[in-house]
Amino acid sequence: MSKKVILSVAVIVAMGLTSCKNETKKVEETTTTEVSKEIAMTDLSFGVRGNCGMCKTTIEKAANSVEGVASANWDVDKKKIDVSFDDTKTDVMAIHNAIAASGYDTEKVAGNEEAYKNLPGCCQYDHEMMMNQSGEMKSDVHSNHDH
Ligand SMILES: [Cu+2]
Secondary structure, eight states, X not given: OOHHHHHHHHHHHHHHHHHHHHOOOOOOOXXXXXXXXXXXXXXXXXXXXXXXXXXXXXXXXXXXXXXXXXXXEEETTTTEEEEEEETTTOOHHHHHHHHHHTTOOBSSSOOOHHHHXXXXXXXXXXXXXXXXXXXXXXXXXXXXXXX
């Protein structure tokens, strides 16, 4: 055996010993990882035209038909809808579009004309109607009527 081999064996043994010494008792960590599904809900409200309780049903049904929408509540006095949705599944424009497809004007999208014509007579709201009303406001009479 050459000196070199002996030396290297010694080194390996030494390393082995130290590694044995250093082997610490593994403390079993029982980490209870709580998988909290944090669904960040986005709450928004925007103006939607409509007249009555039937409109409310149609508008809310349209909004709720969008996947990711948790709740929709249209205010008949304020002409405004409050929506709560999961913004990883949908975005506000999808809700605007769904409501518009049902025949109702929103702040951003004009209601589908065909759907509007198919609405019950009482629901055929005025396209000039104010949206996002405070609710305290007396019905706004437009002065710019040209008869
Ligand atoms: Cu109506």
